[in-house]
Amino acid sequence: MSRIGVFVCHCGTNIGGIVNVPEVVEAAKAMPLVAYADENKYTCSEVGQGSIRDAIREQKLDRVVVAACSPRMHENTFRKTVATAGLNPYLLEIANLREHCSWVHSDSKKATAKAIDHVRMAVAKVARHESLFPKQVGLTKRALVIGGGITGIQAALDIASAGHEVVLVEKEPSVGGRMSQLDKTFPTLDCSACILTPKMVDVAQHPNITLLSYSEVKEVRGFVGNFEVDILKKAKMVDHKTCTGCGTCWQKCPEKVTSEFDLGLGQRTAIYIPFAQAVPNKPVIDMENCRYQKYLKWTQTEEGKKPPECRICEKLCPTKSIAWEQQEEIVTEKFGALVVATGFKTFDHSVYGEYGAGRYPDVISSLQLERLMSAAGPTEGEVLRPSDNTHPKNIVFIQCVGSRDDKVGRPYCSKVCCMYTAKHAIMLKEHDPEVQCYVFYIDIRAGGKDFEEFARRAQDESGAVYLRGRVSQIYQDGKTLKVLGEDSLIGRPVEIDADLVVLATGMEASEDADRLAQTLHISYNIYNFLIEAHPKLRPVETQTDGVFVAGAAVGPRDIPDCVAHGSAAAAKVIGLLSQDSLTTDPLTAIVAPMKCVGCFACKAVCPFNAIEEQTTRDGRIIASVNESLCKGCGLCVVACRPGAINLRGFTNQQLLSEVMTLVRR
Amino acid sequence: MGEDFTQQIRDKAKELLENGAVECVIGYETGSDGVSARPAFIYDAAEVDRLAFDNTCTHNLVKYLLDKKGKSTAVVVKGCDSRALNLLLSERQIQRDKVYVIGVVCPGVVEWGWNKRSEQLQKRCNWCRQHTPVVSDFAVGEPITEEPPAEFADVAEMATKTAEDRATFWRDQAERCIRCYACRQACPGCYCIDCFVELLDPEWVGIRIAPDENWMWNTIRAYHLGGRCISCNECERVCPVNIPLSLLNRKLEQEVLDLFDYKAGMSEDAPAPLITFKKDENLGIAE
Secondary structure, X not given: OOOEEEEEEOOOXXXXXXXOHHHHHHHHHOOOOEEEEEEEOOXXXXXXXXXXXXXXXXXXXXXXXXXXXXXXXXXXXXXXXXHHOOOXXXXXXXXXXXXXXXXXXOOHHHHHHHHHHHHXXXXXXXXXXXXXXXXXXXXXXXXXXXXXXXXXXXXXXXXXXXXXXXXXXXXXXXXXXXXXXXXEEOXXXXXXXXXXXHXXXXXXXXXXXXEEOOEEEEEEEEXXXXXXXXEEEOOOOEOOOOOOOOOHHHHHOOOEEEOXXXXXXXXXXXXXXXXXXXXXXXXXXXXXXXXXXXXXXXXXXXXXXXXXXXXXXXXXXXXXXXXXXXXXXXXXXXXXXXXXXXXXXXOOHHHOHXXXXXXXXXXXXXHHHHHHXXXXXXXXXXXXXXXXXXXXXXEEEEEEEOOOEHHHOEOOOOOOHHXXXXXXXXXXXXXXXXXEEEEXXXXXXXXXXXXXXXXXXXXXXXXXXXXXXXXXXXXXXXXXXXXXXXXXXXXXXXEEEEOEEEEEEOXXXXXXXXXXXXXXXXOEOOOOOEOOOEOOOEOOEOOOOOEEEOHHHOOOOOHHHHHHHHHHHHHHHHHHHOOOOEEEOOOOEEEOOOOOOOOOHHHHHOOOOOEEEEXXXXXXXXXXXXXXXXXXXXXXXXXXXXXXXXXXXXXXXXXXXXXXXXXXX | OOHHHHHHHHHHHXXXXXXXXXXXXXXXXXXXXXXXXXXEEEOOHHHHHHEOOOXXXXXXXXXXXXXXXXXXXXXXXXXXXXXXXXXXXXXXXXOHHHEEEEEEOOOOOEEEEOOEEEEEEOHHXXXXXXXXXXXXXXXXXXXXXXXXXXXXXXXHHHHOOOHHHXXXXXXXXXXXXXXXXXXXXXXXOOOOOXXXXXXXXXXXXXXXXXXXXXXXXXXXXXXXXXXXXXXXXXXXXXXXXXXXXXXXXXXXXXXXXXXXXXXXXXXXOOOOHHHOOOOOOOOOOXX
């Protein structure tokens, strides 16, 4: 026979103010199998926990019910308490008298009756608890960082510097991400390339970092400490082992195409590095546009005009590094932890008809302006109108393009636009004192160290005119753009003749973020931004152990935030990889082999790929649970018609006895 | 139908048994009353003349494949029965390469009893849209094309009653249930080793034969078939106290059809909606 102890907590007046605690204690004493019941002002305090330990020893209790706050709050605390008194920590049940009772009721009498029912159910459940024991599994002390922007670079460098091997996967031919496209950074106006490039070089040179550029993560299997990842290495068509990055090929390649890096404002060649400071500073061949590839395609059909065979890069390469035979390949590597730092892309403003739907060449995005202002950009830092290469004088900025706008499905604030626009206004005035900037805004969000001062500087020192209101229409009138808007502070319409209009496009989750999240079994919101395990207390963890998130893949963030989160994720990875083995939670599903019919409905519903196939001695194929992967969500238990799966700690028997206790009281 | 179908089935069975393609042919033979059909298990090519097919061939023989796991077996199926094959294939209870399907186009089976046969079609045949088997390795008969009949007229009629009236109706039915579990035994979708109704720990349903427990049994069984019932209606046919189980099963079938545009057993690899998560699924619940 069990000897159950019940400990009812007042939680100061949180519970005791509504629930009549002494009455609950008396009722508990009369419940079957209850050997002892007592109350505490604060059960979680040292005194309270001491009273549980003493009672376990003195009353020879073998199971404990703590009637207090939510198990999310203190279940682990009390597990440790009963464990120090010699009980298995899982022979404990929490009755939630605070969140589920006192906090949500005002009628003391009814709340007390409900509290007694809660305790009654907990007693019935704990009577059927069994001792559970965690297991130890080994781990691979390597980390994978997905995404080579500033966040991923920071995370990779920090993990590598702690002595762990890191693989950094970047889908573009170079690391650097969005930050490498920026000219200056707010609010200090550091040159973006000057502070980023050294870190990019560090990544390439760090002995613990393997950089896989032009590669993508395809498939992830396994679990914390033991991930197996398929990485697709796209064909570069250049042997990077022998290539010295001398640049002859990309200087001589005759095929010019629009540069993605310069957002359509400049050109690159078919064999290319995306920008001058690229890391690795070795080219890849864009197979879509390569003349030799077009020639090869032509030879298959011989239709139309014969294109030139070209192969100029091959002829001129001093190290014979052009590798036409290269194929894309999938490599499988093992890791103990993963960091997802896939960043963001900017909103495509062509959905805004009132801003010209992308038709006017002189209506550009902020990121395009960054390229125009960058000394390494297509205009070598001279701000010229795309339409006629003249210097714009009147420049209109429109805030919140693809941010804070339900109409385009982007109700969130992109956080950085107010600040980068202030930066643009200041910088443009410095470039050309004749420039006059106008900024249409909803309100200015400048929360952050030195941010407000910076935003004021744009107005007070650089003379930018800030107009609170939205723009209703832009249309081309000869060489100028007519911008019709409203200054809602004075309630009057405004019309400005602009030479250039810059749209402060917001941040969006990067392409494919949802697919990657599904592969990793982590959550993402309706905008495809990844969801952290807890927005405040676990900002870089996810619901999948061993998978961490950082940077703008989680939501709009500025560079300092991204760097901080990159380092935070690295700290978590380092902590994980510093262990020699991992302890698994025993609250997992378990299959009764004799009952399992092998329909694998469990496998279909399992979000964690934890169901595996197993052949019994009599040749039946049945389900079994990989306890390292199982999170104890219980979906499989519900899907299992024969009831062959049970969830340890929440077995069908335990839950049914709770329910039956309630209905039969 | 009749003679011609019978001969085709016998010839095919003979061929399969003689060349060793299958160990057993599950089909129909005429029962000892000389009138009605009963299941036949033929292991020897010399006995194929026992096989027969007529409009009393009512049983869903797919059920018997569950006892022949891993053994090469041929089975005679009608249109309705054939959907059970896909159900069991998708739930990995049978292997496609172990089953040879003799699919018979069925215009409908009639009401019959011991030593008697009427010319009246069985109830299920009136709403049948699956005269032609959805899967067959050897087809017997020409596909029937006809205007698809209304499928859920009786279910819709039931839905017009008030909740109280429906509760009274089903309570009355539950009172008559004798918990013989014939419905379960005939159902191709019921193949658990331990059925929930017979478990003692946890005791989901009391073993007492009383309205509450009976009602619980029939309801949970219907739910276990939600999105899985292939509406062969064998459960209702074998019920000794004539509980209209199809009203329960087909109510769920209709719900699943409306919500997910899905009918169980129509294909081997269509994902079963109740165990498939789709991110953008709109069940009309959100708004």
